[in-house]
Amino acid sequence: MSIRQLPDTLINQIAAGEVVERPASVVKELVENALDAGATRIDIDLEEGGVRLIRIRDDGGGIAADDLPLAVARHATSKIASLDDLEAVATLGFRGEALPSIASVSRFALTSRHNGEEHGATLPVDGGRLGNVVPKAHPPGTTVEVRDLFYNVPARRKFLRAERTELGHIEEWLRTLALARPDVELRLSHNGKASRRYRGDGGIATAARIAETLGEEFSKQTLRIDHAAAGLSLHGWIALPTYSRASADQQYLYVNGRSIRDRSIAHAVKQAYADVLFHGRQPAYVLFLELDPRRVDVNVHPAKHEVRFRDARLIHDFVYRTLHDALAQTRAGLVAGVSTATDAASGLVATEASSTGLWRMPQAPLPMRDLLPAGSAVADARAGYAALYGQPATAAVAEFPALPQANDGEVPPLGYAIAQLHGIFILSETVDGLIMVDMHAAHERIGYEKLKQAHDGAGLRTQPLLVPQMVAVSEREADVAERESATLAELGFELTRSGPQSLTLRSVPALLAHGDTEALLRDVLADLREHGESRRIAAARDELLSTMACHGAVRAHRRLSLPEMNALLREMEATERSGQCNHGRPTWARFSLAEIDRWFLRGR
Template sequence: MTIRPLPDTLVNQIAAGEVVERPASVVKELVENALDAGATRIDIDLEEGGVRLIRIRDDGSGIAPDELPLAVARHATSKIASLDDLEAVATLGFRGEALPSIASVSRFALTSRRAGEEHGASLPVDGGKLGSVSPKSHPQGTTVEVRDLFYNVPARRKFLRAERTEFSHIEEWLRTLALARPDVELRLSHNGKASRRYRGDGGMATAERIVETLGEEFSKSTLRIDHAAAGLSLHGWIAQPTYSRASADQQYLYVNGRPVRDRSIAHAVKQAYADVLFHGRQPAYVLFLELDPRRVDVNVHPAKHEVRFRDARLIHDFVYRTLHDALAQTRAGEAPVALPSQLAASAAANAGYAQQPWPGPQQQSPLSLRIGEARAGYAQLYGQPAAPVAEFPSLPQANDGETPPLGYAIAQLHGIFILSEAADGLIVVDMHAAHERIGYEKLKAAHDGAGLRTQPLLVPQSVAVSEREADVAERETATLAELGFEVTRSGPQALTLRSVPALLAHGDTEALLRDVLADLREHGESRRIAAARDELLSTMACHGAVRAHRRLSIPEMNALLREMEATERSGQCNHGRPTWARFSLAEIDRWFLRGR
């Protein structure tokens, strides 16, 4: 075949394959154009999940009649004019591909009127074939109609899902937008019926929009984030660990106001929650990252779902440190958390702790760490682990002055829970889970205070790696040394390991080194050493914690409550389970129908 240029219609249909995945993609592109035009109200009318009709009407600045054909021309835009503009994009849409791509796979009409003009103008486009511009009555703003999506590309239409599924994708994207733009009113209707309205208000705060979109339960369980450093700013809300999800359905990230997906930041968030989240659960958050537009490339994905940071390593560490420090302040008693459904699970879990055997060589962790050996080694290096509850100093029981956040102990229930009288009701504490967290944090503090110790190997170990892994090891020699590994490159695909972290010397250090190299290659940093250390210390703290069915005196219970109030992350045990629950007097009154 001879080389020849493709027809414009076919070029646009090829581009549509990247930009227009489903009706939700069309809604996204058209609504973003409306926002860039300064719209304060956007109406979205759909039929059959958007397949039959998508109509977007806005009150933005509008388009001049002679510019309507340009609006549906390839790579024509009013948002960038030079390379400098492209490197500092501040608008949501800018590539100039969306409208021609959408118009090439639908029956399309664009109608608009600018302020001061007597009437509007309309341009029809059928499957990429432009009609003629004609006058049409229209208020200020723009209306875009997209009918019969993919009618001329039947293979693409076959991949669309059921009407309800396509509509749910549009609803979810609209929720994502609503969180970022509380100043804009958004109205959605489906098959002639009003479906959803996000009221727009110039004074509406994002916090109010969060209640409107994600509900009061999420709003009541959040921690406010607001931190700036190194030219970066991170603000928003993260859910406390007790409010976790089975899936990642409430994870919203915005970079300079643009909703995106970023693996590096998702990894940073996951690491920040690693020490407090129950296994298999997902954190929930709404986070806004602001930085100089020149430090982020938003032009790496046709649909603009992803971005590329010029300082990915710095941003990963900034997000991790910010969230890690915020979660460290989640001490028990600081916020009302009523989780009665968790009590039965906690009791069942604690019932097994009393008979739990000490892990032997046959019960090793994935890193093959021998807990008994490691515990003895730890005692030599850092002293004995957390003291039992009986050694805590007893505090006065008298209710003098202000009541502490967790109140004063009044009884013990089934040798598992501590019942405490608080200023506004009843506190229930899972004593094993609470003491486990206290001991764990003390062990970590002792280890961090003593610094990371390394242990030289009697015989240097040769490690076979890929050439790419060897390159990473050679480039990150200083970083590996900070993590306790002394590594040198001994060949194109070989490393020589001379020392390892002392606390992990009995584990599979070769596998650990490979995992660290993988993290350094993908994320620019690694917490594998800290995670392995924390796994070991967590096990030690679990076995050192007070057992279920042990009777405590009132002074011992009060001492444990005071320790919880002073300990970071004491709202959850080492495994992410809640350590306490609060029941207000009003809630208890409702149990007995008092006042009715």
């Protein structure tokens, strides 16, 4: 066949294959246009999951009647005019492909009234064929109607899912937008019934909008992130490790207000959670990355789902360090203790919960033998307990540390130990309830963090090989090894390139010398090629130290004295990431007095 020019309608239908995947894609493009036009309220009406009808109404600046045909012309836009504009795109839409692509695969109508005009105008487009612009009454703003999506492309229509599935995709994208634009009111109706409404409350994303979109549980278990450096700014929320997900369904990333997917940043987040997340679980987060638009290329994907960073390695490290440092502060008992008050008349120390009848013993308690009548069932039970665990039956409770007086400072976040349960859990009383601690998991984390600090302080030692080892690699891997030789040396690998597809390995990290160093080197090279940096050495080292800490931690069914339990609680409060063990399991749980009251129906 000879080369020929494709008709405009076919060109737009081909473009629709890239831009319009499903009804949610249409909603995304049209709503982003409304936001670029300055809309503060957007109404979305759907029928049959958007297949039968998508109607988007906004109160933005509108389009002049003379510009309506240009709005549906290919590569016509008001958002860029030169290469400089393209390199610093600050709007959500700019390619000039969305409207003509959507209009080519639907029965389309564009109605708008510009702020400076007395009345509106409408332009119908049927399968890419333009009608005439005619006057029509319309408030300031724009309405776009998309009926019978893919009616003229039956092969594409067959790939659409059930009505409920397509509606679910639209609702999920709307949730994504609501997190980024709390200043805009969003209303969604389906088949004539109101479905969703996000009120516009102004400002940046708030905790209220987080709770509204992702639920109260997410908002209660998050850490606020706000950090800026090197011309980069990262803010938002990350969930505590205990709030993990089976899938990546609550991971929202925005770059300059644009929702995107980026493998490099996702990798940085995963690395930041590596030490605290239970295996197989996914972190949850809402993160906003702000940077100079000239440092990011948003024109790399037809649907604008992906971007390309000029300083990808810097951004990866910035995100990782920010989240890593924030998660390091997730110590057990994160909520500060509450100061106590003393009742001088009674000599008893009352807590905030004293109104419910919780009182502590005075600081010089009487011996247990004086508190229990001789021959009582409780005294006999205590005597049997003492005989079983090798403690004298007449031991006084004087070793039980009382809550400090008000002038002694605040109650520690994890309170004071009162007992051990089944030789596994420590029970601790706080001013507002009860805390349970898994003593093995907690001690494991404490030991692990100490081992890491000791190893980091001593520096990474290398071990020379008696006989240099030849490693066969691909040419690309050899290029990476040669280019990143300084980085590899910092990681403990001393090597030289001995051929187009071979390396000579002369020394390896001492701590990992007995493992499969060749496989480890290949993994490091793969990371350096894809992400520009690698934590494989640190991860392998941490895995080894974690095993050492696990074996050195206090074992279950070992009886601890009260001073030992309290010492463990104090170390937990001072240790980074002590809220989880090395394997991501929680180390402690809090039960408030109000919650315990509900167990026993108190106050009802």
